[in-house]
Amino acid sequence: MEFFDYYEKLFGERWPALLESLKGESSFETLHFEQSLEPYYLDRASVFAAKVLGAEPGMDVLDMCAAPGGKSLIIASMLQGEGSLQCNDRSPERRVRLEHVLENSLPKKWRENIKITGYDGVKFGLHKKESFDRILLDAPCSSDRHVLNSPAHLEVWSAKRIKRLAVEQGSLLASAIDALRPGGIVVYGTCALSPLENDGVVSRILKKRPEAHAVEISDIPQGADRTEFGVHVLPDRTQGSGPIYCAKIQKKL
Template sequence: MSLPKDFLDKMQELLQDEYDLFIKSYEQEKSLGLRLNLLKTDKDHFIKINHMHLTPIPWVLEGFFYQQADRPGKHPYHEAGVYYIQEPSAMSVGTFVGALPGERVLDLCAAPGGKSTHLASQLQNDGLLVTNEIYPQRAKILSQNIERMGVKNAVVLNESPQTLAKHFPSFFDRIVVDAPCSGEGMFRKDEVAQEEWSLDNVLNCASRQADILEEAATMLRPGGRMVYSTCTFAPEENEQAIASFIERHPEFKIESVDSYEGFSEGRVEWSGYEMEEIKRTYRLWPHRVHGEGHYVAVLKKMEDPEVREPKRQFVKPLKDKKKLAPYLEFAKETFINVPSGDYVLFGDQLYIVPSGMLSFDGLKVVRAGWHLGTMKKNRFEPSHALALSLNQADVKHSISLAADSEEIATYLRGGTLPFEGEKGWYLICVDGYSLGWAKLANHMLKNHYPKGLRWN
């Protein structure tokens, strides 16, 4: 691995006695991790049924290291959203956020969705998760991962932080700012990050991060928690970014949170300020933990009795029940209990909007909540997202196939399956985990697994 010379010189100056250990970490294999989706499974059950070589990640209750030979991305459980493959150090962010059911949570720079899906697990489909990505193509990938994990209460947006700040003043209980950064902590796993790195880019990133933090601060309600993170080592983007923000915003303080073995305190001497509380922030070094480089700071906004709740304009649900008739007919035939909530139509796409969501006016919406399906002429076609968010207890007809069976492989390749039963929509599951739809007619299950996701 050929690391940039300016980077090496800078790290030697910063780390001094630890520099040799740091450089040796680049000769080691990168650590691989997956995080269980607690909307779909629980730790005890998964451990009983899984066949991988898993070791617990200390800082994530539902996180595990796995081995390269396990290939979890090539398993039906991955398609069913039973787990999310995520870099181990990055999982620490969700742990420090600690979202609680019922809260309003924002992931401001969210693609591809690792941290958002972690927050969704914590919320347990109770509350509101707004997950945003400024780049359209990355926002699409984010939306696909929200879908795969079966999240019902997430709104996916494709907006700038400035636009969101105007729309959501003092609104969120918790905000994640996983800021775009120079990516130094990813050099071991991402050659592109090495190629794009420069000292000038570090400064450009630091400037952009300051702007993003300003917008995030206006969206956090008094008493709320904001978690700032980067995957870089640069003090300009870490300690200096946080110390400068605290200087500008005395209404914020750095929270003291539990640390984990191998986590290092933030360095006051790198911050540019005499601010002892910088020690409450954390660095994850690849020579100290099994993971890549990361930095995390947990900030709390002080309560302020002078701050009044702004006037809010909430989403207006669909009132005309006639427009819902095809869906309601499908729901009556398919569900044991018809889902309740505020229905909205985006064109011909039907959603249930999470409770407490503000108006969509002026926002670029990628996913408006729980995507139920498409309103066709005189009929309703359920979405893949709906299938992935259900379990067998929710529907009248379901089939569970074994993960190692030929039938599940046939289904994932888009093939039909012979079956005897009552006509209608069937939820196809793998070992009890929902995977997709099929429709039974003439003793055959017609496959509705999305063509773009099918196995070769």
């Protein structure tokens, strides 16, 4: 099958162990901010990626592709109600879930500075130029772990789709950089295995946006791999967490 051949070629000797780990249990962190609230279970690598953003109280933050909201919970907990958090997602159905997650898992005092919107992320660069201190771009991606565990998705998987997604991801990343204030930071992330959706996108867009550059991420999870521009957390070496890729990109002052 195309999916297996594609990734076997990419990961070589590492593939059998990686494949087994992708079929196995994920490793979750429980986000439970108050006894009366609903706990939320988030993959440990996703918690790491959201923290890389380094959001601080008082900052204006955009979560460009936010639904269902796991990483928004982490950002809101970093802002502690001070500054602003715009949780955006283009999908109406997924925004309903996002609203539910924020309402039921965040303390009221951390919710007051949050607004939910439904714009196409590629519009921010034009309509919200230089407006945010931090942007999380958790991009739509090939979601390989999900695909692997869903026969219907596996059936329609294609290498062409990866290329199509990489184009979309690039447009979103360029828009995010344009929407950043000078000195601001974008964290670009995916849950994809292929470098085409990860370093490949970052490399292409940094060439088009010379005002931005990748900065090294400190304190990475044990077992995670450093790549040319970011960090790839893969479940075979991190006790089940991931896949998550993230790169930290800063706009010059």
